Amino acid sequence: MGKVFIIAVREFLAIVATKAFILGLLLPPAIMTILMFALPLLMNKKPPTVYGHIALIDQSGKVTPRLVDAYDPAKQQERKEQRDKAIKDQMAAGMKSMGVDDKMAGEIKKQMDANPATAQAANIVAETNLILQVLPPETPVDEARQAILKATGREKAEDGHASRLALLVIPKNAVDSDKEESGQPKFGAFQLLTAPRLNVEVQSDIRDQARKAIVDTRLADAGQNIDRIRAIMARPEVEEKAVTASGDSKINAAAKMLVPGAFMFLLWISVFSSGQYLLMSTIEEKSSRVMEVLLSAVSPLQLMLGKIIGKGAVGLLILALFSSAGVAALIFFAMAELIAWENLVLLFVYFLIAYVVVACLMASIGAAVNDINEAQSLMTPVMLILVVPMMLWFPILNNPNSTFAVVCSFVPLINPFVMVLRICGSEAIPMWQIPVSILVGLVTVVFMCWASAKIFRIGVLMYGKPPNFTTLIKWIRMA
Amino acid sequence: MTNAIEIRGVRKTFGPKVAVENLDLNVPEGSLYGFIGPNGAGKSTTIRMIMSIIFPDQGDLRVLGKSSAVESKDRIGYLPEERGVYKKMKVGVFLNYIARLKGIDAATADKRVKEWLVRVGLQETYRKKCEELSKGMQQKVQFITSVIHEPDLLILDEVFTGLDPVNRRLMRELIQEQNDRGATIIFSTHAMREAEELCDNIFMIHKGEKVIDSSLEEVWRKYDPKTMIVEPLDRADLGQAWGSLPGAREASEKDGAIQISLRDGANIGELMRQAAALAPVRRLEVQRASLEDIFISIVGAGGGETAEQLRMELAAGKGSTTEELAEVSRG
Numbered sequence: 001m002g003k004v005f006i007i008a009v010r011e012f013l014a015i016v017a018t019k020a021f022i023l024g025l026l027l028p029p030a031i032m033t034i035l036m037f038a039l040p041l042l043m044n045k046k047p048p049t050v051y052g053h054i055a056l057i058d059q060s061g062k063v064t065p066r067l068v069d070a071y072d073p074a075k076q077q078e079r080k081e082q083r084d085k086a087i088k089d090q091m092a093a094g095m096k097s098m099g100v101d102d103k104m105a106g107e108i109k110k111q112m113d114a115n116p117a118t119a120q121a122a123n124i125v126a127e128t129n130l131i132l133q134v135l136p137p138e139t140p141v142d143e144a145r146q147a148i149l150k151a152t153g154r155e156k157a158e159d160g161h162a163s164r165l166a167l168l169v170i171p172k173n174a175v176d177s178d179k180e181e182s183g184q185p186k187f188g189a190f191q192l193l194t195a196p197r198l199n200v201e202v203q204s205d206i207r208d209q210a211r212k213a214i215v216d217t218r219l220a221d222a223g224q225n226i227d228r229i230r231a232i233m234a235r236p237e238v239e240e241k242a243v244t245a246s247g248d249s250k251i252n253a254a255a256k257m258l259v260p261g262a263f264m265f266l267l268w269i270s271v272f273s274s275g276q277y278l279l280m281s282t283i284e285e286k287s288s289r290v291m292e293v294l295l296s297a298v299s300p301l302q303l304m305l306g307k308i309i310g311k312g313a314v315g316l317l318i319l320a321l322f323s324s325a326g327v328a329a330l331i332f333f334a335m336a337e338l339i340a341w342e343n344l345v346l347l348f349v350y351f352l353i354a355y356v357v358v359a360c361l362m363a364s365i366g367a368a369v370n371d372i373n374e375a376q377s378l379m380t381p382v383m384l385i386l387v388v389p390m391m392l393w394f395p396i397l398n399n400p401n402s403t404f405a406v407v408c409s410f411v412p413l414i415n416p417f418v419m420v421l422r423i424c425g426s427e428a429i430p431m432w433q434i435p436v437s438i439l440v441g442l443v444t445v446v447f448m449c450w451a452s453a454k455i456f457r458i459g460v461l462m463y464g465k466p467p468n469f470t471t472l473i474k475w476i477r478m479a
Numbered sequence: 480m481t482n483a484i485e486i487r488g489v490r491k492t493f494g495p496k497v498a499v500e501n502l503d504l505n506v507p508e509g510s511l512y513g514f515i516g517p518n519g520a521g522k523s524t525t526i527r528m529i530m531s532i533i534f535p536d537q538g539d540l541r542v543l544g545k546s547s548a549v550e551s552k553d554r555i556g557y558l559p560e561e562r563g564v565y566k567k568m569k570v571g572v573f574l575n576y577i578a579r580l581k582g583i584d585a586a587t588a589d590k591r592v593k594e595w596l597v598r599v600g601l602q603e604t605y606r607k608k609c610e611e612l613s614k615g616m617q618q619k620v621q622f623i624t625s626v627i628h629e630p631d632l633l634i635l636d637e638v639f640t641g642l643d644p645v646n647r648r649l650m651r652e653l654i655q656e657q658n659d660r661g662a663t664i665i666f667s668t669h670a671m672r673e674a675e676e677l678c679d680n681i682f683m684i685h686k687g688e689k690v691i692d693s694s695l696e697e698v699w700r701k702y703d704p705k706t707m708i709v710e711p712l713d714r715a716d717l718g719q720a721w722g723s724l725p726g727a728r729e730a731s732e733k734d735g736a737i738q739i740s741l742r743d744g745a746n747i748g749e750l751m752r753q754a755a756a757l758a759p760v761r762r763l764e765v766q767r768a769s770l771e772d773i774f775i776s777i778v779g780a781g782g783g784e785t786a787e788q789l790r791m792e793l794a795a796g797k798g799s800t801t802e803e804l805a806e807v808s809r810g
Contacts, residue, residue, distance in 0.1 A: 288566055289562050289563030293564075295530075463561070
């Protein structure tokens with residue numbers, strides 16, 4: 001057992017103590033951090049103030065006062081602040097839908113405001129300094145639009161020269177309907193002609209203000225109370241909760257689908273990358289001919305065990321690091337209730353089963369071939385089986401207790417992945433299925449160990465023509 | 480004297496191919512055994528069976544008094560023919576790892592690794608990666624892996640391959656040292672010269688069967704000298720009646736010397752005296768059959784391959800056999 005341990009330690013360090021592994025583990029969080037701090041700095045630049053004229057040809061003669069009011073400098077500033085607030089509210093709502101409670105959202109907002117970089121970043125709404133130019137109603141549109149062609153969109157107030165950025169033409173029938181459709185008045189459209197490079201936000205602001213002014217005018221003409229109607233028309237807020245035994249939960253369905261998927265993916269990644277490491281190191285030992293040197297000191301079984309344990313420790317490290325990062329993230333977003341702690345224990349049990357099975361396959365393949373190219377052809381069927389759980393993610397999560405899902409839970413090779421999906425899912429599964437699936441897994445483990453030990457013992461000393469699956473089965477029988 | 484290795488009636492097949500057939504071998508403790516045979520004769524298979532890496536289909540095998548080498552792996556040093564190093568591992572770390580696997584504790588292992596690196600002149604490579612070493616240097620590192628735990632039995636498979644003459648001499652010294660320390664040594668080789676210089680005993684197999692198993696002395700006795708070379712001081716004496724000396728079958732001139740082929744059972748001492756009497760000579764020597772000659776005569780006689788083909792094979796595969804053959808004067 002001492003020798004197995006020495007081998008396991010070397011196998012573990014040969015992967016973990018390399019720059020590539022450390023970089024691979026540290027780089028993704030590092031990139032995230034850099035993005036979090038660098039992006040606000042990049043966005044720090046304040047957008048330029050949009051300055052210029054909006055010409056208005058009001059053929060109805062009724063809308064002008066409302067638009068003049070809307071483009072009063074104080075009102076323009078007010079609207080900009082409203083838009084800022086709307087964006088912040090949207091962000092807050094977004095966080096809320098992810099399960100962040102108000103207290104924490106407030107905390108995040110406070111921090112964002114405190115940091116000049118992030119506070120500035122929220123300031124993405126363009127400042128406007130627009131002057132409404134009221135043209136006589138009989139002004140020909142063709143003549144008025146000529147002035148727009150001179151606009152560059154980059155004029156500044158201090159230059160003292162303002163261009164015409166847009167032209168609003170409000171025909172009479174936009175306010176006073178001249179025809180009816182099934183008993184209701186039908187109104188005409190209005191025209192908005194803009195300079196080609198006008199700021200999109202300013203453009204939509206002009207559009208919105210014109211619409212609002214026209215609708216308000218119509219309502220006033222009809223003798224309605226405008227504020228009252230607006231209050232009636234306001235869209236109702238929605239408050240969604242999922243009913244659970246431990247009380248109502250605000251967590252949405254999307255997150256519920258995501259968490260089991262994420263854990264299954266985590267399992268898959270850790271099993272697969274450690275299996276891959278095992279394959280590579282076995283091939284390396286074979287192709288560099290260090291194998292028989294090792295076999296002069298240890299038996300093939302000891303070598304295989306040591307390798308499987310060592311690379312398994314690498315997989316466990318990956319699993320532990322990423323799953324603790326995932327759990328930490330869920331706790332941070334106050335979504336820890338999505339994880340049942342006993343499931344984390346099961347995650348590790350299923351990892352061990354899945355890993356040993358995959359590791360045995362990889363060790364056999366690695367021992368049987370001479371180089372990585374030959375391994376590819378033997379790897380293909382293994383890969384095909386292992387992508388199955390990936391494809392089963394949605395059908396199984398949508399219906400964790402379907403006959404299909406239950407059957408998959410007892411199919412060797414894929415059952416650890418299927419079970420992790422099912423136990424992490426929203427629907428409880430019958431308790432008996434967990435021990436039974438573990439039992440199926442253990443039987444697979446024992447069989448795979450037995451078979452791969454035989455293949456390994458013969459394979460490690462075979463050079464020359466790469467074997468196919470038939471040969472491997474012959475080796476199992478032979479040894 | 481007890482035997483380090485005892486093999487009785489061992490047979491091993493790989494599918495339809497018989498690798499080793501009805502093999503018997505005793506290697507006494509403390510002896511230095513040369514294990515020779517052409518490519519594919521079954522040398523590596525036999526060694527692997529001794530090492531319990533593969534197992535015989537039939538027969539008995541005892542190593543250091545145990546029925547399997549697994550039980551005494553830490554007492555055996557083995558340098559396989561297919562050998563290598565971890566390319567990315569540092570030399571010191573690699574040797575320490577192997578030493579630990581051979582059951583040496585960490586502190587002793589590192590001390591011995593450093594001593595051995597000094598002994599083979601590679602002390603400056605301790606912190607180098609194995610892939611930075613030349614082939615010959617790697618060879619020496621691999622040799623260290625087989626002796627680091629001071630084994631009682633040392634099995635060296637093709638140990639001289641790829642070494643230059645200087646290192647080949649060093650390797651001979653190292654092997655001799657191990658033998659002097661009391662280790663039983665078996666080495667398989669194509670390098671007949673090394674075998675001749677090192678071994679007490681020769682063991683030869685061909686096509687999975689044993690053809691020679693005796694001391695080197697016996698081999699020389701059995702394969703009697705067949706040729707005597709006379710180089711007269713004066714080239715004019717080349718024309719003397721060398722062919723009619725007692726025991727001579729015929730004489731021919733080659734490169735300023737006379738080669739006399741001998742009859743079976745010729746009295747060599749008498750023949751040499753007579754030859755010296757015939758004319759003053761610069762060189763008078765009985766050419767002993769080299770191991771290579773013996774090897775080829777056995778293999779060539781039994782198989783379809785011609786002796787010349789075998790000689791080419793040996794020369795191509797193993798550099799050492801291209802050297803001049805050993806010449807021993809018995810004058």
